[in-house]
Amino acid sequence: MARLLPKGTVPRVYIFCTLIQAIAFIIAESYALYLIKMSHQATLKSQWQVPDIQSAVSASVTTYVVYSALFILAQCYIIFLCGEALATQNTIQVIVVVLFYFVCLANSVTRYISMFVWPSLAAHMFTRDNNMFLLQVTVVTMYCIALLALVVLSYKLKKDVGWSVFKRLGADISLHRAFAWHQSLVMILKMDIYFVGSYLIQMTALILKADDIETWLQITVFIPFCIVVIVGAFYALAGERRRLMIVIATCLFLSIGYFIFKIARVCDSSILGKPGDPYADSRPFFMITIVVCMLLVIATGAISIMCIHNFGSGLMEAIAYDKLRMKHRKMYATDKTASDESEQLMDEQGLSPRDRFALD
Numbered sequence: 001m002a003r004l005l006p007k008g009t010v011p012r013v014y015i016f017c018t019l020i021q022a023i024a025f026i027i028a029e030s031y032a033l034y035l036i037k038m039s040h041q042a043t044l045k046s047q048w049q050v051p052d053i054q055s056a057v058s059a060s061v062t063t064y065v066v067y068s069a070l071f072i073l074a075q076c077y078i079i080f081l082c083g084e085a086l087a088t089q090n091t092i093q094v095i096v097v098v099l100f101y102f103v104c105l106a107n108s109v110t111r112y113i114s115m116f117v118w119p120s121l122a123a124h125m126f127t128r129d130n131n132m133f134l135l136q137v138t139v140v141t142m143y144c145i146a147l148l149a150l151v152v153l154s155y156k157l158k159k160d161v162g163w164s165v166f167k168r169l170g171a172d173i174s175l176h177r178a179f180a181w182h183q184s185l186v187m188i189l190k191m192d193i194y195f196v197g198s199y200l201i202q203m204t205a206l207i208l209k210a211d212d213i214e215t216w217l218q219i220t221v222f223i224p225f226c227i228v229v230i231v232g233a234f235y236a237l238a239g240e241r242r243r244l245m246i247v248i249a250t251c252l253f254l255s256i257g258y259f260i261f262k263i264a265r266v267c268d269s270s271i272l273g274k275p276g277d278p279y280a281d282s283r284p285f286f287m288i289t290i291v292v293c294m295l296l297v298i299a300t301g302a303i304s305i306m307c308i309h310n311f312g313s314g315l316m317e318a319i320a321y322d323k324l325r326m327k328h329r330k331m332y333a334t335d336k337t338a339s340d341e342s343e344q345l346m347d348e349q350g351l352s353p354r355d356r357f358a359l360d
Contacts, residue, residue: 011086014153018082021146022075028139029071035132036064043125056280060122063281066205067111070198074104077194092183094154096191101150103292105143110284112136120280175318178310182237185303189233192296196226199289206282222258225251233304240311245304252301259294266290 040061078100085093115126116133126132203218229251236244266286271277279286 010153010156014157015082015086017146017149017153018079021142021149022079024142025075025139025146026072028135028142029068029075032068032132032135032139033065035129035135036061036068039125039129039132056120056122057125060120060125060281063206063285064111064115066202067107067282067285070201071104071107073198074100074194081190090183090187091158092180093187093190094157096187098147098150098154100191101143101147103288105140105147106288107285108136108140108143110288112140114281114284123281174313175315178313178315179318181303181306181310182315185233185237185300185307188296188300188303189230192230192293192300195289195293195296196230199293200226202282202286202289207278207286225255229255233300237307240316242308242311245308245311249301249304249308252297252304255297256294259290259297262290263287263294 040057043057078097081093081097081100084090085097114120115123115136119127200218200223209215229248232244233248235241236248266279266283271279
């Protein structure tokens with residue numbers, strides 16, 4: 001069990017808080033799903049017997065079920081990000097987890113507003129549920145506390161991990177900058193996976209219809225495009241494939257037009273507040289997701305260009321050498337730091353100047 005825990009007090013407190021927070025949010029969202037089901041059943045048995053209203057109520061229930069499920073999925077993904085950030089000593093990933101929590105807080109506030117401040121006609125069924133009201137207030141409060149705790153722990157963790165990375169990569173400033181851009185792109189691609197995946201789930205479960213041409217364009221064009229671009233970006237970055245990364249960056253910048261089109265589509269005045277509005281309950285959540293996805297796409301394209309500039313700087317060799325060093329330490333159970341010059345991994349005569357990078 002001790003081997004599974006990170007070393008140091010701050011990393012252990014960080015992962016412990018992350019797990020406790022995730023478990024608390026998963027329990028809260030599971031209870032929210034139960035309350036949504038109860039409200040739906042009570043509403044169907046009440047005076048709302050008009051077929052059109054019942055259809056709107058069912059659509060509203062589906063919307064909040066989907067977003068509660070996405071909240072649960074987000075917590076599971078955050079656990080993965082936090083654990084991997086500690087395992088790989090990725091300081092950028094630690095900071096991005098805080099931003100992830102901020103987006104979750106924005107969505108939880110939006111859900112409270114859409115249920116109790118400006119509810120749609122169908123969402124009025126929640127206004128009489130005192131348990132749901134207390135739960136939503138509790139969830140928003142929990143996100144505020146969790147965000148504050150993560151900010152403090154991330155600041156302390158960044159100082160510890162940042163020094164460790166400096167010792168591993170040596171004193172070459174250009175190498176540190178290249179490594180920072182490399183980590184940034186890896187991290188932003190992981191965020192792309194969740195938020196683009198979340199966008200596709202929302203589109204598929206809430207908006208698209210089987211008889212709509214956009215549904216088939218989504219399935220046959222947009223989903224494969226997203227998969228190819230994200231996988232291609234990881235592949236190009238791992239092998240420093242300059243031409244492929246240029247193509248990926250170009251595709252990313254071109255896709256900005258798609259998200260601008262979706263924003264215009266969601267805000268179309270011809271469907272706002274009208275019967276059959278497909279975004280009646282999901283519009284605020286959908287807008288947050290689209291804006292976040294568009295910002296991530298812009299950031300991914302910009303960071304890709306910076307990584308292209310750093311290709312061939314010797315970063316891949318430095319990372320490979322560091323992995324060899326860490327493998328050696330685990331194999332022989334050594335506790336020496338990466339800056340200990342007495343540790344010899346291989347004969348220096350067999351190393352070219354480019355392979356050493358002042359790491360030995």
